[in-house]
Amino acid sequence: MNTNVNNTNNSVKAKAITVTLEDGSQRAILVSGIRYLQIVNGPKGGDVDGSSGGFQSKIYEAGKIDPTYARESVKELRSNDFQLVYVGGGKYAVRGNIMRLEPITPEQKKIFAEQANASDTSKFRTRVVLTRELGSFWATKTIAELNERGVRFVGIGDGAAVHTMNIRKLSELKDDDRQRISAKYNIDGGGFRTQVTLQGEDRPKVSRLSLVEFRSQGLDLVDIGEGDTVVRENIKFFGPFTEEDKARAANSGINADRFVTKFTLANGNGTVLSTTGVDELKTALKAVNIGYDRFVPAANIAQDRVAAFTKDEKSSLSQAGYDVQRAWKSSVALINGMALSPATPEQIKQRCEKALGTSGGATTAPEEPPELGMA
Secondary structure, rough: OOOOOOOOOOOOOOOOOOOOOOOOOOEEEHHHEEEEEEEEEOHOOOOOOOOOOOOOOEEEEEOOOOEEEEOOOOHOOOOOOOOEEEOOOOOEEEHHHEEEEOOHHHHHHHHHHHHHHHOOOOOEEEEEEEEEHHHHHOOOOOOOOOOOOOOOEEEEEEEEEEEEEHHEEEEEEOHHHHHHHHHHHHOOHHHOEEEEEEEEOOOOOEEEEOHHHHHHHOEEEEEEEOOOOEHHHHEEEEEOOOOOHHHHHHHOOOOOHHHOEEEEOOOEEEEOEOOOOHHHHHHOOOOEEEEEEEEEHHHEHHHHOOOOOHHHHHHHHHHHHOOOOOOOOEEEEOEEEEEOOOHHHHHHHHHHHHHOOOOOOOOOOOOOOOOOOOO
C-alpha cells in the first residue's frame, strides 16, 4: 500500500547530481533518469599524463542515445544520496533504480548475438532490470559476485534477485490470495508463498519462497500484522496512524480503519500501514523516540554521528527542500539516511543506550556508502 500520510517526513526535492561539462558549465541530472554510469577510458579521459583534466565518467540517461560526458569521476559523484552498484565492465548502476537482477540464459545470449550481430556474449552474466522507462542492460558480474561485499541482493525465486533497500513490504499469501492469482492469470497459484512489494513498481510480485526462506538470506524482517513484514534496516521511523491520517487515506479511497501505525521507510519506499500498535512495536524494535511521535529502531541510529542542528545545516537543508521550520535541536544520522529531532544529541544517545541496554556503546555508520568500490 503506497500511502504517504506523514506530516513530519521532511520530504525533499527530486534528487539530482551536478556534473561539469566540456565548456566548464555545470548541468544537473535527475538521479531517477540515469540508466548507468561508466568510467571513461581512452582519449576522452585526457592526456596520458592526465594534465588536461579530461572527462572521467559518462552518464547514460533514459531516452538519450548519446551519453553525457562529465569531468567528475565516479568516486567524486557517489555519495549516501547517490549510491552506486558496480556491475562490471566499468559500469555502475544507481542502486535505487535497480528493480531486480536476472541471470542471462544461453538462449538469451544466442538471440542477442543474432539480433545485434555480436560475436562474443560470453562475458555477460546478469540482466539489470531498471525502474519503469529506464529499461534494462546486461552486466558482467554475477549476482553472487555482486554480493561479495555483504548481503545486498536477495533471491525472490527463478534466479531473480532484488536489492534489500528496494523492498517496501513482504506479505504472506493466504489460500484466498492464491485462488485469486489462479483465477486472474489462469495458472496454478498453489505454489506461491509470498508477495513482494518493491519501490517504483506498480504491481507486487509473487514468489514461491516463504518468509522463513527470505529470513534465511539475511533479511531482518519485522512483523507488522496480518502477515505483512518490513525490512528493519529500511525503517526510517514509525508512529501513530492518526484520525487525520485516516481522513486523508479515506479521501484517497483507502479503507484504513483497521490500521493503527504507519511506517515511514527510507530509500524512497514511502509509507506502509500496520495493524500492530505503536507500544508493541516500540518494545519489539527497541525503538527510540526522536520527537513528534516518531520512533526509530535504536539499531538504525548511528550514535557517533548524532550532532547539534546548526544554522549552516538549516540553510543547506532548506535549499535541499527539507522542512526546517520546527524547533529542531539535532540531526540524527541513520543507517539509511537522516532525520531531524527536537531532542538534543545527548538525549538521543541516552535513549539509544537505554533501548539497547548498553552504556556508551555507540552504533556507528559505515564510513562510505556500500557497494561503491570496484571490487
